[in-house]
Amino acid sequence: MAANRLTEAQAKLSALSRAFDPLFVPGDDGRFYVETVHHAFRQQLEVSLAFNPNSKLLVAGQPGCGKTTLLTRIAAHLREAGRQVAFVNLELVAAVQDLSLLELHLATLAELLTEVDALAPDLVADVGVWLASFGRHQVGQGGSKALAEALTRLLSLSRDDPSVRREMREMVRSNAAMDPLRLLHRLLRELEPRLPVVILDGLDKMPPEQARVFFLESSNKPLADGPGAAVLTMPLSIVYEAQFNQLRERYLNADNAIVPAVKIYTFDGVRTRNEQGYEVLRQIVEARVAPDVADLLEDDAINRAIEASGGNIRELARIIHASVIKTVIRGAHRVETIDVEAVIIDQRESYRRAFKERFLPALRRVRDKFELENEDDVGKDLLYGLWVVEYRNERAWYSLPVAVEKLIGQIEKGRR
Amino acid sequence: MPLGHLIDELSATIALAAGSPTIVLLVGVGDASVEPARAPLKALLQAAGSFRVQDLGQVTPERGPRAWAGAASAGAADVFMLACEPTSELAARSLARRLNGEREHLRQLGGPLLLLMNTVSERELRQFAPDFFTWVGSALELPTVEELRALAAARDVGSGIGDAAGVLTPASPAVRFLHLSDIHFKTDAVSARDLRKVLDGLLRYLDGDRAQAPLDLVCFTGDLAFSGDTREYEAASAFLRDLLATTGVPASRLFVVPGNHDVARRAGKWLLRTPATAHQAEEFFLDPGSRPGRARLPKGKSAGRSGRPPKPVCRGGGHNSAERRHPPPIRGGTMGGFQPLDTSKNTLRKTRPPWGAAGSTSRSSRPTGRR
Helix, strand or coil, X not given: CCHHHCCHHXXXXXXXXXXXXXXXXXXXXXXXXXXXXXXXXXXXXXXHHHHCCCXXXXXXXXXXXXXXXXXXXXXXXXXXXXXXXXXXXXXXXXXXXXXXXHHHHHHHHHHHHHHCCCCCHHHHHHHHHHXXXXXXXXXXXXXXXXXXXXXXXXXXXXXXXXXXXXXHHHHHHHCHHHCHHHHHHHHHHHCHHHCCEEEEECHHHCCHHHHHHHHHXXXXXXXXXXXXXXXXXXXXXXXXXXXXXXXXXXXXXHHHCEECCCCCEXXXXXXXXXXHHHHHHHHHHHHXXXXXXXXXXXXXXXXXXXXXXXXXXXXXXXXXXXXXXXXXXXXXXXXXXXXXXXXXXXXXXXXXXXXXXCHHHHHHHHHHHCCCCCHHHHHHHHHHCCCCEEEECCCEEEECCHHHHHHHXXXXXXXX | CCHHHHHHHHHHHHHHXXXXXXXXXXXXXXXXXXXXXXXXXXXXXXXXXXXXXXXXXXXXXXXXXXXXXXXXXXXXXXXXXXXXXXXXXHHHXXXXXXHHHCHHHHHHCCCEEEEEEEHHHHHHHHHHCHXXXXXXCEEEEECCHHHHHHHHHHCCCCCCCCCCCCCCCCXXXXXXXXXXXXXXXXXXXXXXHHHHHHHHHHHXXXXXXXXXXXXXXXXXXXXXXXXXXXXXXXXHHHHHHHHHHHHCCCHHHEEEECCHHHCCCCCCCCCCCCCCCHHHHHHHHHXXXXXXXXXXXXXXXXXXXXXXXXXXXXXXXXCCCHHHHCCCCCCCECCCCCCCCCCCCCHHHHHCCCCCCCCCCCHHHCCHHHC
16 A cells, blocks of 8 residues: 555545644644634733843743744744744754754854845954854855855754864853854844844753753853843743742743643633633644545544643644544544544553653642642653643643543552 | 554554654563564565565664654655664663754654664653654554564565664674773772762662673773872772673773873882983982982993983883883773883884984994994
């Protein structure tokens, strides 16, 4: 059954499963974006950016909760409003697993230079001199675009070769005048009339120990100072660090930095199903489905997938993607609840393999009281591994996805 | 999941992906290696859907998603397969950093990727790279190698045993070495106790790691001792013996080079090429301990008779010189390219300018035929 031998029905199912693969790229044209998702959070960010042109904001959240999509949309809105936006995808341009402020500043500089059309000649010259000091650029060649390209090439070299990273860092360490932060600040000051905004995505992929040093231990908080606005993603683990308070002083919305899951429940002492949350997630599913394949997904199946995802957007997509495969195995042409149930069983077994005894008390507490403890970092592990879904009204509360609830039910039953 | 169902599920996944990237996690329950599962699984998939299966081999910590995407090029196959089994917790952490940092490259995969790992690797990687697992399209249980081979035999597709290694598998097995330096053994009780705590911890760690990641070499690159004192080397020798016993590395694969702390400066006070001041020169001639090797020079070869200033006889082998006092604690090899000074060949003389008047040469450097 190779690709070119798919029947028409199978080809439709193929299109459906690919649109929901976690690796699917929605594109930045907003075609797949649902405005109502994270509406309150987005509004809060946009209001901060509108009122203070120098806002410095943080965005954290569980994997798959929609941070990147949200930031892409905010960037588009800001561009429409005439602001100068640099959207830096650090995962693409730098080795996030070994990132220093130097690469972060260079990546930002490169992205801004790509975006601007005209630039003061002395700044162009100084960026050229900086590049020439690494032997990567001839002084006096090209304008801002050529400089951006040269910087991107240098970053790409340093991403792939740790010795280039070391060489660059050593040079800046031994000569403070070579710190590209100075050039970045000059450029941002020059762009001030266009209210520049730097959006840094990908910092949330930093491993927790590295993130602690990067965000908390250094006195230089990333992009906390200087002209212009900045929005930074950050790993969720930082929020659970004792020194998180220190960040609040430097970033405006540090108190509300967490993008929650879409609220498929509301909670005021008791948990009740929230139809609005379901509706938002149904819209997300519909946005991804081309009209000619829309009828391949049964409504009940979508609702069950939403419930199983707990409101995590990437998890919802993954469940639908895997359900389509179950449909094909069944020899059917329409995704039904039975397919979603089969995926939930696979999911439960995945959780069973990763289960650790120390998780159990915390998971029970979430199930019974919707509270999460972070004793010995169990809470962090559970949030990162999507054992627990985090929601926020005024305060955070938590819930278990269906597969986890099934697993701890089975574990408890086996022990009785 | 019955084995036949797994093959059906994988066939459906590969067909639906139709060359677009997706990750399927196949987890072998337990701690057995999943590496031997690659061949029968490949044979079963080839037979089930006439799929072109490319086996990429084994993941190493240095080869993350960027390398996978490079190896799994579009159109090269309908499905790619990769075994992912870090050999130690350190290797798992190192790979996890790459999985986190390079996951954007997964989007460049030339088709579906089957990632095979056992439960132990899955747990370790989930702990250090939880985000990566949210990019996995589906996660399924992998049957045992025996079950896979039995099904392959039943379906008469050949077990594929002895199949060629995948493109990401290193051409030769990795060499694992431990690199130590700057222990600075001291003899005072407090330093010795502190050091013991640290070194005992290291030995415990190495002992625990030995089964999973056995070492081939140990390199010690300088500063075993703090001041080149004999007693410091006794402590160092004892530690190095413990280290070799714990790691199972033979003494011939211990490589030690001296550092600046490994010199007994008091004993080696006169290991000077040239006295720097007149006062130092006087001291050299007046101090009876300054030329301990001189007495051993055979008659007729004393420095005085040749009319030249005295040769630096202490260097490299006077019986009281620093090197003689502090022989290498364990007989081992040498670092690549560095040979121990062989005084019998007297190579230094040939490169050293003559001490006496212009034109005078040392005897050994004269052509033999003119003697």
